Every structure is written in structure tokens, then in C-alpha cells.
Amino acid sequence: MAISQEDLRTVMDRGVAEIIDRNEFRKLLDRDKPLRLKMGFDPSSPDIHLGHTVGLRKLRQLQELGHKVMLIVGDWTAQIGDPSGVSATRPVLTHEQVQENAQTYMTQFFKVVDRDRTEVFWQSEWFGKFDLADVVRLTGPFTVAQMLAREDFRRRWDANRPIAITELLYPLLQAYDSVVVESDVEFGGTDQKFNLLMGRELQEMRGQRPQQCFMVPILVGTDGVQKMSKSLGNYIGVDDAPEEQYGKALSLPDDLIIPYFNLLSDLPTAEIDDMSSAMEGGANPMEFKKRLAREIVATFWSEEDAAAAQAHFEQTVQRGEAPDEAPTLWFARSDGVSGAVAVSSEQGGAKTLVSLSTVEFLYHHHAELGLSQSRTAAKRLVSQGAVEVDGQPAGDTLSLRDGSVVRVGKRRYLRLLEDRS
Numbered sequence: 001m002a003i004s005q006e007d008l009r010t011v012m013d014r015g016v017a018e019i020i021d022r023n024e025f026r027k028l029l030d031r032d033k034p035l036r037l038k039m040g041f042d043p044s045s046p047d048i049h050l051g052h053t054v055g056l057r058k059l060r061q062l063q064e065l066g067h068k069v070m071l072i073v074g075d076w077t078a079q080i081g082d083p084s085g086v087s088a089t090r091p092v093l094t095h096e097q098v099q100e101n102a103q104t105y106m107t108q109f110f111k112v113v114d115r116d117r118t119e120v121f122w123q124s125e126w127f128g129k130f131d132l133a134d135v136v137r138l139t140g141p142f143t144v145a146q147m148l149a150r151e152d153f154r155r156r157w158d159a160n161r162p163i164a165i166t167e168l169l170y171p172l173l174q175a176y177d178s179v180v181v182e183s184d185v186e187f188g189g190t191d192q193k194f195n196l197l198m199g200r201e202l203q204e205m206r207g208q209r210p211q212q213c214f215m216v217p218i219l220v221g222t223d224g225v226q227k228m229s230k231s232l233g234n235y236i237g238v239d240d241a242p243e244e245q246y247g248k249a250l251s252l253p254d255d256l257i258i259p260y261f262n263l264l265s266d267l268p269t270a271e272i273d274d275m276s277s278a279m280e281g282g283a284n285p286m287e288f289k290k291r292l293a294r295e296i297v298a299t300f301w302s303e304e305d306a307a308a309a310q311a312h313f314e315q316t317v318q319r320g321e322a323p324d325e326a327p328t329l330w331f332a333r334s335d336g337v338s339g340a341v342a343v344s345s346e347q348g349g350a351k352t353l354v355s356l357s358t359v360e361f362l363y364h365h366h367a368e369l370g371l372s373q374s375r376t377a378a379k380r381l382v383s384q385g386a387v388e389v390d391g392q393p394a395g396d397t398l399s400l401r402d403g404s405v406v407r408v409g410k411r412r413y414l415r416l417l418e419d420r421s
Contacts, residue, residue, distance in 0.1 A: 003029055003065060011061055015054055015263045017190045020197070020213040028184060028212065037062055038183035038211070040072035040174065044093060046104035049235040050296070051219040051228035054263045055187045056112040058216060069118040070181045071109070073102050076127040077173060108238040111300055126180050127173070138172055141205055147171070150194040175199040178211055185212040219263060224253035242297045246309035247410060249293035254285040257292055265295045316413065326413040331400055358382050358398045362408065371408050381408060
């Protein structure tokens, strides 16, 4: 099928780390037959962050050229415990947990990828029928030396660190997925290169055309140092609220503005180059960062949400004002109970006794307001001066008055009103 030079450059050059084999992939794009684009995911976690969307955007670009995505849900491996590649094993999940995670994941996945041009496969459709003979046949053609060619395996072997036998199997299982769906192109980050090449090799052994391996760059997280990861806390989630996405984008180091525009936006490359030149010439990076933040929010929500998120940021962060929509907690002083108040999210419902300890207050309201996930995290917030009451740093004890505004971190606010009913 015909493809313009502009589309070709976008697909093959922008947001691309490596294509194996690049010349063969280029020839496949000229075929009249739609390509089968493979992307697999592990449903051990339900959420997607912007790091994942670098590859998803590439899938969408190819869908718009007439190609089709083969989305593989790794439900079978998730239920037996999937090694992470760092001498740790992800938790074994129940069938119900896997189903729930997968549905949440796909809801977010289809914010980027066209659902109508995607076929969803559940890995258990084929591995659920595997017996020991199938496993032996799968592993037979491969050697330990081939497995040790994988960088993290070799590094751990040389350091005398353990490598579980199951870990050696997972690249083969992923490769078999490619055989089943007859993948033409498999997508992944640069850290997936070994596994993608295994799929290419196994397909050739089974008489299929070997898939092309399409690798995208690893997105650096908001800390500007390590790759974006939920476990590291340096992520922007696809399902984060608009004001949360906007605020996190504004926290990016200046040197990530251009890479993020290139990997996460549809702005023309020439326009992005002009921004880079302007900043090199002394232009204020904050203006371009605000545009990036709006682009991100508009992509996953709407232009209206992006404008509202910017207004929220300017009100709460730049001018230090509490947002109009800040949640309200009602408190009633508890006579006879020293150092405690009764707090509720509804007037007249203040029946839960809460210590006036700032740490306990934050932790107690994590479930409904997301103030702090643990007492340790709450202590860290207080020690860092990240908790304020009416603009003043909170101490170990929280002093409350009718109308107080509590700020936790940069973007979480609540109002406290005294319930005298």
C-alpha cells in the first residue's frame, strides 16, 4: 500500500530506537496486505503510564496506514508468577485479579490505540493446553549459551547471582506467542530486544516469515534520571486526573521538554526544532513546558480539561490559592478525649476519632483523599515541610480551626469546617 514520504519518516524515524530488519520492514510497508502488529502486556498491574504510550503511539500511526494490532494479554504467565528479570518474581495472581487488571489496562490502552483495528488474544487460549511434551519441544532447539547472550542474564551469571530456570523459559513463551498470532512486527522497548529476537528465530524454525523487531526508546521519568516507573514514583499515568497530569508535566527537568514533544506529541518535527532553537537562544522553557503539559492532558482527556488543568495549576501553585473544588472535611471536637477530634466527609457524620497527630491525620484519610499511603510516607511529608495549614508548615500536631486549608505536597488540598450541629 502506498505511503507518503512524510508518513514514512514519522513511522520509521521519529520515536524509534532500532528496527530489525529496517530494510525488510520498509519493504513490508509497500505490500498490499495489512501487517499484523504484535504487542503483548503483562496484566500483573492494571495501569499504563506515558512510558508505555511511546510504543502505543507507533501502533496507532501504523493502524492509520491500514495495519492491524494483535494485542496479547499475558494472563497465563501472570497466573503462575512472571519473573521480572532482576532476580525477583512478580506475585502470582488469581484468574479474577488478572481479568480485572486486564480490563483496566485495555480501557487505558484504547485511549491511544484504535479498538476497531485491534484483535485481542488471551495467552491462556494456547498455553492452557500445553503439556510437558509441548514444553520439551519448545525448549529443544535452544541452548543455555543462547540464553546467556541476554545482557541481564549474562551480568547475573558473571556475578554468581541466581537465575531461575523459569526465567529462561519466558523469552521462549513470548516467542511462541509470535508463532501463534503469525506476527509480522513485534513492538517493545529497547530492553525487550532479546525477547523480540527470540520470536524472530522461533518463527523461522517453524517455517514462518521472521517478524520484524520494532524497538522504541525508554522514556525517562519526571525525575530526569531513571526510566519512567510506577515503583519509582517518577511517572505520569494515562488515567491520572487532568490537573495531576498537568502538574507532573510542569515538574519535568527542562532538558526533557524536547524529547517528550518528540515521543508523546503529533507536533511537526520542524516546529519542535524551532522550540529547541528558541530555548537555546534564551527563551523561557516554562512557556514550552506549559504547552507540553496541555498537549499531554488534551491527548488523554480534552482541550477543555487541559485549559482547566492549567487554570488549576496557576491558582494553586503559582498563586498559592486553594482550588475552588478542594474537598471538605467536617470536624467536631471530642469532649473527654484528649488530643482527638471526630472527622467526617459529611456534615453531621463526624463519628470517627482521629488523633491530632499530623501523621495519623494524613494516614487516616488516605483511602478517601489519597493524602498518604503509609505512616512512613506521612512522616516524610511532614519532615520535608510538604504539609501546610493556612500557608504555614504543619508540625507534629495539627492545629485546626474552622475554615482551615490544608495542603499536602504541591497539588492536594482540603478545607476543614467545624461541625457544630
